[in-house]
Amino acid sequence: MNIIKRQNETRDILLELVAVAFLATGGIFVKFSALSPINTGFYRVLFSFPFLFLLAYKHLKQLTKKDVLILLIAGVFLAGDVALWNLSFSYTSVANANLLTNLTPFTVIPVSYFLFKEKIPKFFLVGAAITLFGVFVLISGKANPSTSNYFGDFLAFCASFFYASFLLIAYRLRDRLESSVIMFVSSFGSVTALFIFSLFVEGVQVPHGVEQLWPLLALTFCLQIVGHNLLAHCQGKINVNLSSILCLAQPAIASLYSFVIFSERLSIKEIIGIIIVIAGVYLVKAQYDEKEYNYKASIKNEDQIDEVSERTL
Structure with a gap:
């Protein structure tokens, strides 16, 4: 299997930020949504099938039976993320739910280091620590904390482990598979799991x-077709830790969305947390830019040495 070298180029980083x-x-x-949270997640995935099929059908021949099985499992992990994330919005703010679900570095960085042998730049952990510090400043800046807020935060935090598992599987499969294939096939696992969850927790609901x-x-x-699909695409271009x-x-x-649309108040502490995260x-x-620059410089120097040696001979 050919392993893709992730270049971590600025355009791909900007593309991931769009995702x-x-x-x-x-x-x-x-x-x-007028539907219950898990049912909402179920229809989000169900409605994506025709669109993802149009993007993926030319590449489906790349799949092996093992790939299909792994992708179905990845889909179940994504379903766990979707179910818990959607439920968390009933108890906590949009900002906090998004924040805690994205604490994937706690899982991704150690797993990728030991499992994928991903090298970590010298000051990477410093930048990651600053980012996570900003995250905790943001969550501690609640204007009106309550028990239900913290229960919603807990659900979103649990969702981060499911999300990280999905990201790690998608990251490795991106060495060989198109992002649309990953999203299309894994959606079968997601829609099945979400249907079962909704059946036992909320009952089946039909939108009218x-x-x-x-x-x-x-x-x-926004999420299934553009967001996750584009994110999976970028995982073929960007190191998993940076991603x-x-x-x-x-x-x-x-x-910012919740402030503008739902008038969810942002305290000074939350604003400071956002700035620290950024x-x-x-x-x-910047650490990956420096690493990539040093790598290219070393390659250039090796080429120059080879050129001088050829002239000498």
């Missing part, structure tokens, strides 16, 4: 009319 911005809209449409359908279609487009840190920009974006993400990105 993150789309993913950050999830809380908005979940709050607008434009008023109930539009939030579901918006979720399908997981970039996802921490989502809470900051979600905070600073940490920038520092982490």
Whole structure:
């Protein structure tokens, strides 16, 4: 198997931030949905099948039976993330739910180091620590904390482990498979698991009319088709550790969305937390820029040495 060398180029990082911005809209449409949280997640995935098939069908021949099985398992992990994340919006703010679900570096970084042998730049952990510090400043800045807030925070935090598992599987499969294939096949696992969850927790619900359908279609487009699909694409271009840190920009974006749309108050402490998160993400990105620059410089020097040696001979 050919392993892709992730270049961590600026354009791909910007593309992932676009994906993150789309993913950050999830809380908005979940709050607008008339259906229960898990049913909302179920229809979000179900409605994506025709669109993802159009993107993936030319590449489905790449799949092996093992790939299909792994992707179905990945889909179940994504379903766990979707179910817990959607439920968390009933108890906590859009900003906090997005924030805690994206604490994937706690899982991704150690697993990728031991399992995938991903090297970590010298000051990577410093940037990651600053980012995570900003995250905790943001969550501690609640204007009106309550028991239900913290229960919602707990649900979102649990969702982060399911999300991290999905990201790690998608990251490794991106060495061989297109992002659309990953999203299309894994959706079968997601929709099955979400249907079972909704059956036992909420009962099956059927949307009626434009008023109930539009939030579901918006979720399908913004998250399933654009957000996760684009994020999976970027995982073939960006190191998994950097990618997981970039996802921490989502809470900051979600905070701005919730402030504008739902008038969710942002305290001074929360604003400071957002600024710290952005600073940490920038520092982490700078570490990979320096690493890539040093790598290219070493290659250039080796080429120059080879050229001098050839002339000498």
